[in-house]
Amino acid sequence: MPAAETIASIPTGSSPHEILSDSARLTHLRLLEAESIHILREVASEFERPVMLYSIGKDSSVMLRLAQKAFAPGPIPFPLLHIDTGFKFHEMLAFRDWMAKSIGARLLVWRNEPAIAAGTNPIKLDTKRCCGLLKTQALLDGLRHYNFDAAFGGARRDEEKSRAKERIYSFRDSAGQWDPKNQRPELWNIYNARIHPGESIRVFPLSNWTEMDVWQYIHQEKIPVVDLYFAKERPMYVRPLGSGQEALLPIEQDFVALPGEKPQMVKSRLRSLGCSPCTGAIRSDAATIPDIIAELISFRSSERANRVIDHDQEGSMELKKREGYF
Amino acid sequence: MATVAAPTFSIHEFLTQEAGKDLLRFSTAGSMDDGKSTLIGRLLYDTQSVYEDQVRSIEGKGTTAPGQIDFALLTDGLRAEREQGITIDVAYRYFSTAKRKFIIADTPGHEQYTRNMATGASTADAAVVLIDARKGVLVQSRRHAFIASLLRVRHVLVAVNKMDLTGYGEDGFRAIEKDFRAVLSRIAEETGNAVDAVFVPLSALAGDNVVHRSERMPWYSGPPLLELLESLPAAQNERGAAFRFPVQRVIRPDHTFRGFAGQIASGAVKPGDEITVLPSGRGAKVSRIATWDGDLAEATAPLSVTLVLDRELDISRSDLIAAKAAPASVASRLKASIVWMNQRPLDARRRYIVKHASHTVPAHVASVDARINVTTLDREPAATLELNHIGAVTLDLLRPIAFDAYAQNRSTGAFILIDPEDNSTVAAGMITAGVAATRAAGNGGNEDVAWGPVTAGERQARRGHSGGVLELTGPGELIDAIERSLFTIGAVTVRVDAESEEFLLHPPLLELVTAAQTRAGLLVLLVREQEDGPLTARAGDITLTLDADDPTHAIAEAHRLLHEAEILLATERSGL
Structure with missing residues (x-):
């Protein structure tokens, strides 16, 4: 069961005869x-x-x-x-x-x-x-x-x-x-x-x-979503990619590590959920949905960019x- | 590295602003070299709707001068078209400004792809038509404007592009405007739909009058293209028209609730409103508008809701719920404008399927009444319609449908034609009128039908089934119902009583008769009536026992059996 604070209770819908007033605004x-x-x-x-x-x-x-x-x-x-x-x-x-x-x-x-x-x-x-x-x-x-x-x-x-x-x-x-x-x-x-x-x-x-x-x-x-979308201190492999870029690899599968790599705690979250070896995390402080939206606005990188699979071949998707x- | 935005930025203010935005859908169309992809790339880039990694992935590629970004590469998606250097299909793009969200249906302008332009225009509130300032009004531009008008896209923004290559001169622009306004008024005459046109001189490549007002054309006092898009009336989606609600599905989780789910096609509805169910014509009052979020006091198009009525009526998918005060028309013979979208030309001998609102009905083309020459806008006689042709036809439907003219209602006036043989969508149609005449037999007296032997494939295509035998043993009433249901979907059945005297006396005769009928492509119902006991159905090697207490289910199972025995080409799902 995921952590209680990030999973809101599922709304079950209002009672059948409650009348909503704001229906005209589309x-x-x-x-x-x-x-x-x-x-x-x-x-x-x-x-x-x-x-x-x-x-x-x-x-x-x-x-x-x-x-x-x-x-x-x-x-x-x-x-x-x-x-x-x-x-x-x-x-x-x-x-x-x-x-x-x-x-x-x-x-x-x-x-x-x-x-x-x-x-x-x-x-x-x-x-x-x-x-x-x-x-x-x-x-x-x-x-x-x-x-x-x-x-x-x-x-x-x-x-x-x-x-x-x-x-x-x-x-x-x-x-x-x-x-x-x-x-x-x-x-x-x-x-x-x-x-x-x-x-x-x-x-x-x-x-x-x-x-x-x-x-x-x-x-x-x-709508409840997986806790991994929210920023938290998480153990990561930090792998430099050159020109100031880095990859944050969450520790789920041991074989991801390169020789000599040690996990470190990084405040981070996932922008899209995929398979653990191919999904990089990002450094982030976004702990709520409005934080995530604010981060999205400030982002200059589209969401699939940290998925490895889209880039392995020109036109790969x-x-x-x-x-x-x- | 990602950080939360600066403290001066209030996410809550932003969310409030976002929550109030509406949505405008527009289509773009242009000829091959008039810079349409560049214009869209420019709109996306200048509204900061492109991410940096997307820009990085195209930098240094393309055909523009060094240091310039080839904006066209931002939107050209598929490998095939990248290889050919042209856009070949409809692509959808998304961007938003502080005022509004936009969906662009980006459609290619090559002459081969009229069907794509119609596709893009079908959901658009506005159309951006491109004209190359150096070339003036070409056939392509007329075609785009004509299709936009035919599909009732109310606002046409004419982007006169490449002004940088004509020295930003006013005279050329005004000449194009004059020419094209003349074309537009001819088009409005032909389609009967008024076109509201605005002309903008711009350069997509240099960024003049796209997002930012250009200082290089002081003679133009109007707003740049984006500002025009932001100020057009938003998607009203027939909210002012009479109430129309095609039933998609009956929702009946238990005996306490029975609701009709659908998307409001036009107009508005409130509890207490009197409605008519079409085509049956029975009336009721709306008692509730149910949604997951609670009941609504009123709902308008295009909301998806569930209606509960004040009395039990036999309503199912394919019925249309309409305002009692302004019901829709009902007819089985229709006049329509159609855009032919398939390599295989229209064939009056073939059976097609009309999909309209939430139902499908077998149909055939009784006559091709005219073909419209998109270049001259003249109506010409034609025996058929080919790929990318636009014409007027008369259609005969197997069952009457409830509809409005497309000029009055874009939702209940539109349909597609499907070829049941390969299931391709072969045409888009816009109903112009219903004809109050009984359905003509056969080909409706169409003189153009070629003389020659009727083939098994043609029979199959027309009837939706091949020859075969369905053995039915059980209560006569249920067998009647199954025969009726097959008749309704257009099957040509022949009922044979297996226990009649001549067959009992001469058993081989039965086999000879059914074999001859099967060869002729008929669906033979070989019937043995037994009032007590279950109903069994057999086709090919499959035998089923059907529940005589649940006729609806038994009918559906009989159809499925025929489908599995490869006698029915595809299940006719509607009405089951």
Whole structure:
């Protein structure tokens, strides 16, 4: 169970007959929320076996809250699926189990057990092949195992250039692959949900949200997020990268250390949650959501920049997506 | 290194300000070399919406002079287009100013990609059309303005770019404005949708009149482009129109709650409002507007809510809840403007699927009434429509739908056409009118249909199924209901009583008859009525026992069985 002070109690919604007065004011967050709920309901109504990919991060947390809102007062009509690489932070896994339990969601976990048993890691292989086995392959296997025909993901178009062109309903062929030259045109809010057996779609209800929107919504809606997002003294390997840059590597997996490296306590936090060997921390004093938003404003570095995987090859996110990565 | 912002900055003030921002969606379109990517890159860069590492990753690359940043590289996303040096698909960009958040639908201007421009315009409140100051009004600019008007994008901002290359002269700018205003009024005549146009002289490369007012064009007294974008009326999304609410889903967690979930397409709703459910026409009053955050005293478009009514009505996904005082139209024959978006041309012999609001209905094109020449804006006769053609058609739908004309309502007047064979989205449509006529049989008397043998593939495409046998044994009432449900989705069924006298006397005859019918592409319902006992359904090698006490479920299972036996091409999910 994560630390009590960072996990607010989950609001259960107001009593059914309470009347809200401020409904006419449509801010950008209300508009984005309405659009996302529309998408969640469309997919739940038009597909036979939808699933929500739950990655435990801030975007997944927002997506999960939107799903609660979309089907209230009923339950979320699909399960959550977490792709566990075996390298996720312990706090993430504890948070995941706690969250699923407290909102009464059905949680499925899928791991590429043969690859994990074979000792797959980003040092032994390169990050590209490690992600290929532990994320992409595991995701495709998991979706196939349960025969899901639609999978929600929390990806946003503002994250990375190749994602700017992703559809909200992203069609995948029977091998789970994405063809950027052959996407269905998507007009108004009318989505083409037709697929042949074996084909599937990935759905991105947060497509039009920015990183700032996500944090503001978490703040406004008091959505609980993993403690790792908040600054704290944490043991880190500090690795110089030259020209004044450094990498802060959280101590979760022993093999990350180079010879002679010693962990030191650094006040730090994670900007995005990934696998522990490939997710760098940043020095930070941001201990609350408003602190994080203030930090975001002062930042001059986009959020995926401290994820190693996006930079291992020119246009690397696009390549991963073609192969089936989210 | 990250630090919390300076003490003079109040995060709480900032959050209050942010919470009040609204949202404007605009599309951009331009010809290949008129600097559209540069303009967007400039907007993002000058509003500090680009992170430093993104700028670092493109520094020293590109085709601009040394020391200058090639802003176009900030937005060109995909490898393929980077290799070709042109943008090939719609890309969405996000930025915000102190006043407003923006979503840009960045659409390519190459002639091949009309469909992308229509896609970008479909959700836009405004369109930025680029014109190269050296070249004047080209076909591309007319095309962009025409599509924006057709899709009812109300505000067109005409960015006359590359003013730096014409010496920042006023005369050239005024000449372009005069030419293009003439084009715009022709366009408004053709589409029936007024266009509100503003012209801005600018240079995206040099940064003149994009974000900051330029001192190099003192003759221009208007605001720079960004200021115009900040001052346009925000996304009103049909809030002033009559109440329309397509039902997406029935929410019924237990017997105490039954609500209809959807997104308000237009107008507003309050508890106590009288509504009409279409197409059935039954009436009720709204008793609650339920949300996870509590009930609302009023809700307006485009909020997603759940409505509870004051009486039990049989309402399901695909129904439209509308204001009783101003209900929508209902018809099964529609006139519409369509943008054809597929390599395979429109084929009046094929069956298509209309997706409109929250429902899907099989349809075919009764006639192509005209093709619009986007260059001359003339209407020309045409037998078909090809990729990137825009035309007027008459559609026959298998079931009537509730709709408004697109000119009155962008949500309930829009639809897409899907080809059920490969499931591609082949056209975007805007309803111009309903036709109060009974649906014509066959091809609606279309004289243009080619003569020649009808193939099995054509039958399949038209009917949505191949030939096959569904054996049904059980209560006649339930078998009737299954036959009705198949009829409703357009299946061509033939009901054969397996226990009739001639078949009992000559058993091989039954096999001969069903084989001939199957070859003809018919869906044979081989029926054995037994009033007591369960219902069994068999198709191919699969046999199912269906719950006779739950007809809705039994029907859905029968459809699924046909789908699994590869007789039904794709499940018709609506109405099940």
